[in-house]
Every structure is written in structure tokens, then in C-alpha cells.
Amino acid sequence: MYPNWLAQRVKMTPKRKALTFGQHSWTFQQLFDEAMNLAGSLKTVGIDNGNRVAILSPSNPSLIVTIHACWQLGCEVVLLNERLSDGELDYQINDAQPTLLLVDKDYQARVANHPSVTLDELAEKASSKFEIEDEWPIDRTMSIMYTSGTTGNPKGVRQTVRNHTTNATASAFNMGIQSNDVWLCTMPVFHISGLSIFIRSVLYGMEVKLYSKFDLVKVVDxxxxxxxxxMSVVSVMLERILRELEERDAKVSPCLLTMLVGGGPVPSNYLERAISRGIPILQTYGMTETASQTATLAPEDAVRKLGSSGKPLYLSFIRIDQASKPFEEGEICIRGGHVTPGYIGSHTTTASQVKGWLHTGDIGYFDEEGYLFVVDRRSDLIISGGENIYPAEVESAILQHPQIREAGVCGMSDEKWGQVPVAFIVSDEDMTLASLQAFLQAKLAPYKMPKALYQVNAMPRNASNKLLRRELRAWLISKSSK
Incomplete structure (x- = not known):
């Protein structure tokens, strides 16, 4: 059994600031009181311990209070992605089969096919009494999140008390905890990188400054x-922050201790620019199935091991499948208390682990000192004439061009080579394939050179800003059929 997260925090530091949103702030006591009142309202509408509640809402204080209210009542929370299409939302709701669907009033029309209660309607209900649990079973499912669907149909991932607590504890062992810590949260709360910040907040007694969306100017301020x-970011957010700092000719304050960068390999150009602007970058590697981080670069290694995702966190274990020596690439496999015990819905019978190990589908390697380097998704690998080409490597080289803001690379069918790489870019100026190839000549082997170039207004990304290379492949098919 583990202590009830929020109730335990209130016993320890009730007056400490928990949340800031715009001009408003909440102490842990105030957050607890609001959550308990709303939990009573959930009880009034028939929700009880063990029920499953799905929530569709923007990242705002109402969502945070609602999540805590569900947990105080002993409910599982399904966090729905507000940026999905109506069809995708319909799939996830049908798959999750929640006892209750809670929605922000602005989204109610999007889920009209499903019975729902708005958050405003719930708040108006009388609050019934219920017995609060001081302790929680460690294997209780607290949250359910659907995978990002970068490679296929999303799966509903169970995240337990043990998963979340193990992850937050291991993260604290790596980064440390300061009494004045304030975590800037611009990641969506329906994503594990966002929710994990609020779990750390309660376990650490730390304030979170929340933004509903990534507001570049305010964030840089x-x-x-x-x-x-x-702060937690993904590569595309980091690049936008860097451009804004460069335009201002400014550096970040020394108060910033950590900027965690996850969501995939980070171009070396971004890391070098971040150092020049005083940003303490720590690359991290994790996923929905591991309740956030699994490996993170330690602060003292940030410069020396630039580009690495660090070593496995203290409570995590990582191996490279079928690799027997340093620098040998293979599938990254993970074991530990932070790894999900399984999935729900249509994937209930899908095993999350094989002999205790989660097979991630990501390709990586350890160097001679045991530092993890994530190369790319196995499903995105391009095999050209028998040679392996990782899109992330080509993208990293392209992004060294000062006029290119974003880049995406995927494989295109080729009669001679099987596949060849194709590049999509978002650029400040028009660019030809020949000029790009000339720029890349000293950076990439000839077989890794893009054989076609497309300039686009924006890259296809999911809600957590991960590049969707399968969408790039769909664009290619669309172009070839015209």
C-alpha cells in the first residue's frame, strides 16, 4: 500500500503553493478541498470506488481538480486527447467503456454520440459524503492513456500507483528536488509528460505553473x-524557444535548473544552440508505457554526453535486444516498477511484457560507458540497397541549415534500391533539392541523401508534437497518385 498522494501531501505541507494558472494560485490544501468537494459531486451522480471516468478537457485548473477528485473517490481516469478527430475520440471512448464521460462544455458536441456530463454541470451538483482512503493498493490503475498512434491503432495503457510513484521517485533521484522548484507545464495534461508533472508536484511538494497551450512569448519571458x-519540452518546442531567444539575443535565467527534452532524438544543432543560450538541456527517454522517463542524462553529463538520453534511472533497467557490445544497435527493452502491467479494451489480451521486459520498438545502443543513445523508431527505418538509414539522423543533418525550421524524412519505394529517403521541410526561404544536397554533402553518406524534396507549411504532428512519419508516407502516396 502507498499513501493517498494528495491527502498525504496536505498533511505535510498544506500551505505550500501547488498550482498557478494565470493570475490565480492554489495551495495544496485548497486543491485538496476543491477535489474533495467535486469527488462528493461525482458520488452524487452515481460514481463510486473502482469506476472508470473518461475526461475530455483542455489543460486547465478544472481538469487538475477533476483528476484529483476521481482519485480521491478511487476511480480510474481515462484522459482523452482534445486534439483528436471526432472519429478518433469515438474509437477511444468505445474502447475504454467508461462509467461516466466528463467533458468541457465547449467539447460536448464532439462526443454527441455518447452520454456525457459537462464539468460545469458536475460542479453544480450537491456533494455527497464518502469515505476517503488513506492508503492505496500499489497495483491500482490510476490513469489510462492511449498511445500516440505513431505506428498504428492506439492502445489504452494502464498506469498504476506503483508505475507513477516509481517514475517520480527515480526522477527525483536523478535531478534532485529544490525547495523553490516551479515546474513550467505547457505539455498537454492528457499526455504522460504533462500528467507526470502534476504527480511529481504532489509527491515532491512542488508548484506547477500551468499553461493551457504553448505560448512562446510568455514561456520565454x-x-x-x-x-x-x-520545464519539459519536445524538439519542436525547443527549436521555437531557441529562435525566440536568438531574436531577443537573450539567455535564460540561471534559475532554470533543468529542461527535459523528450519525444524522440534531438538534433545536435538544437543542443549546441541551447548551450549557448544557457539552457541546461537534459535529454530523456520514456513513453506512455513507462509512466514517463526511463533514462535521463544526469546534470553533470549534459555537455560531455551531448545527444545521449543518459543512463537508466535508478529504478529502471534497460537492455539492447541481441546486442553484445557497446555501440551495437538493437531494440530497446525496459524493465522496472514503472512499466505498465497491461492494456484495456481491444488490447486487453496484448501482453505488455515478454519475460518481464517491455519491447519498445525503438532502436538504440549503449556506448562504452553505458550511456543510452536512441537512434529511431524501428518502424521508421529505411532500408536502401541493404543499408539502414535512420530518418532522425538525416533530419538532424538537415536541421543544421540555418533557414530550415522543421524537417521530416521517410522512405519512398524505388525499383533499384528498394527504398530511398525523401525530405519534407518547413523553411524560411525556397530551396531546391540540389541546394539541400550540396549543404548535406559533407554531413551524410551519399546513400543517405534525400532523393526528393517537398516544402510544406507545417509538419504533421500529434498532440504531443511528435512527428508523424506515417503521415509523410501518406503524403507521398497522395502525390504519386496525382
């Missing part, structure tokens, strides 16, 4: 003015 000490 916070970083420069020293308003926050930690």
Missing part, C-alpha cells in the same frame, strides 16, 4: 525572468 526552475 518566464525562462528569461527566472520564474521557473524546470
Amino acid at each position: 518566464d525562462l528569461v525572468d527566472g520564474q521557473v526552475t524546470r
Whole structure:
């Protein structure tokens, strides 16, 4: 059994600030009181311990209170992605089969096919009494998140008390905890990188400064003015922050202790630019199935091991499948208390582990000192004339061009070579394939050179800003059929 997260935190530091949103803030006591009142309202509408509640809402204080209310009542929470299409939402709701669907009033029309209660309607209900649990079973499912669907149909991942607590504890062992920590959260709360910040907040007694969306100017203001000490981003967010800092000719405040960068390999150009702007970058590697981080670069290694995702966190184990020596690439496999015990719905019978190991589908290697380097998704691998080409490597080289903001690479069928790489770019100026190849000549082997170039207005990304290379492949098919 583990202690009830929020109830335990209130016993320890009730007056400490828990959440800031715009001009408003909440202490842990205030957050607990609001959550308990709303939990009573859930009880009034017939929800009880062990029920499953799905929530569709923007990232705002109402969502945070609702999540805690469900947990105080002993419910599983399914966090729905507000940026999905109506069809995708319909699939996830049908798959999850929640006892209750809660929606922000602005989204109610999107789930009209399903019975729902708005968050405003719930807040108006009388609050019934219920017995709070001081302790929680460690294997209780707390949250359910659907995988990002970068490679196929999303799966509903169970995340337990043990999963979340193990992850937050291991992260604290790596980064440390400061009494004045403030975590800037612009990641969506329906994503594990967002929710994990709020779980750390309760376990650490740490304030979270929440934004509903990534507001570039305000975020950079916070970083420069020293308003926050930690932040989580993905590559595309980092690049936008860097451009804004470069336009201002500014550096971030020394108060910023950590910027965790996850969601896939980070181009070396971004890392080098971040160092020049005073950003303490720590690359991290994790996934929905591991309740966030599994490996993270330690602060003292940030410069020396630039490009690495670090070593496995203290409570994590990683091996490279079928690799027997340093630098030998293979599938990354993970074991530990943070690994999901399984899935729900249509994937209930899908095993999350094989002999205790989660097979991630990601390709990586360890160097001679045991530092993990993530190469790419196995499903995105391009095999050209028998040679392996990793899109992330080609993208990293392309992004060194000063006029290119974003890049995406995928494989295109070729009669001679089987596949050849094709590049999509978002650029400040028109660019020809020949000029790009000339720029890349000293950076890539000839077989890795893009054989076609497409300039686009924006890259296809999911809600957590991960590049969807399968969409690039669909674009190629669409173009070839015209």
C-alpha cells in the first residue's frame, strides 16, 4: 500500500503553493478541498470506488481538480486527447467503456454520440459524503492513456500507483528536488509528460505553473525572468524557444535548473544552440508505457554526453535486444516498477511484457560507458540497397541549415534500391533539392541523401508534437497518385 498522494501531501505541507494558472494560485490544501468537494459531486451522480471516468478537457485548473477528485473517490481516469478527430475520440471512448464521460462544455458536441456530463454541470451538483482512503493498493490503475498512434491503432495503457510513484521517485533521484522548484507545464495534461508533472508536484511538494497551450512569448519571458526552475519540452518546442531567444539575443535565467527534452532524438544543432543560450538541456527517454522517463542524462553529463538520453534511472533497467557490445544497435527493452502491467479494451489480451521486459520498438545502443543513445523508431527505418538509414539522423543533418525550421524524412519505394529517403521541410526561404544536397554533402553518406524534396507549411504532428512519419508516407502516396 502507498499513501493517498494528495491527502498525504496536505498533511505535510498544506500551505505550500501547488498550482498557478494565470493570475490565480492554489495551495495544496485548497486543491485538496476543491477535489474533495467535486469527488462528493461525482458520488452524487452515481460514481463510486473502482469506476472508470473518461475526461475530455483542455489543460486547465478544472481538469487538475477533476483528476484529483476521481482519485480521491478511487476511480480510474481515462484522459482523452482534445486534439483528436471526432472519429478518433469515438474509437477511444468505445474502447475504454467508461462509467461516466466528463467533458468541457465547449467539447460536448464532439462526443454527441455518447452520454456525457459537462464539468460545469458536475460542479453544480450537491456533494455527497464518502469515505476517503488513506492508503492505496500499489497495483491500482490510476490513469489510462492511449498511445500516440505513431505506428498504428492506439492502445489504452494502464498506469498504476506503483508505475507513477516509481517514475517520480527515480526522477527525483536523478535531478534532485529544490525547495523553490516551479515546474513550467505547457505539455498537454492528457499526455504522460504533462500528467507526470502534476504527480511529481504532489509527491515532491512542488508548484506547477500551468499553461493551457504553448505560448512562446510568455514561456520565454518566464525562462528569461527566472520564474521557473524546470520545464519539459519536445524538439519542436525547443527549436521555437531557441529562435525566440536568438531574436531577443537573450539567455535564460540561471534559475532554470533543468529542461527535459523528450519525444524522440534531438538534433545536435538544437543542443549546441541551447548551450549557448544557457539552457541546461537534459535529454530523456520514456513513453506512455513507462509512466514517463526511463533514462535521463544526469546534470553533470549534459555537455560531455551531448545527444545521449543518459543512463537508466535508478529504478529502471534497460537492455539492447541481441546486442553484445557497446555501440551495437538493437531494440530497446525496459524493465522496472514503472512499466505498465497491461492494456484495456481491444488490447486487453496484448501482453505488455515478454519475460518481464517491455519491447519498445525503438532502436538504440549503449556506448562504452553505458550511456543510452536512441537512434529511431524501428518502424521508421529505411532500408536502401541493404543499408539502414535512420530518418532522425538525416533530419538532424538537415536541421543544421540555418533557414530550415522543421524537417521530416521517410522512405519512398524505388525499383533499384528498394527504398530511398525523401525530405519534407518547413523553411524560411525556397530551396531546391540540389541546394539541400550540396549543404548535406559533407554531413551524410551519399546513400543517405534525400532523393526528393517537398516544402510544406507545417509538419504533421500529434498532440504531443511528435512527428508523424506515417503521415509523410501518406503524403507521398497522395502525390504519386496525382
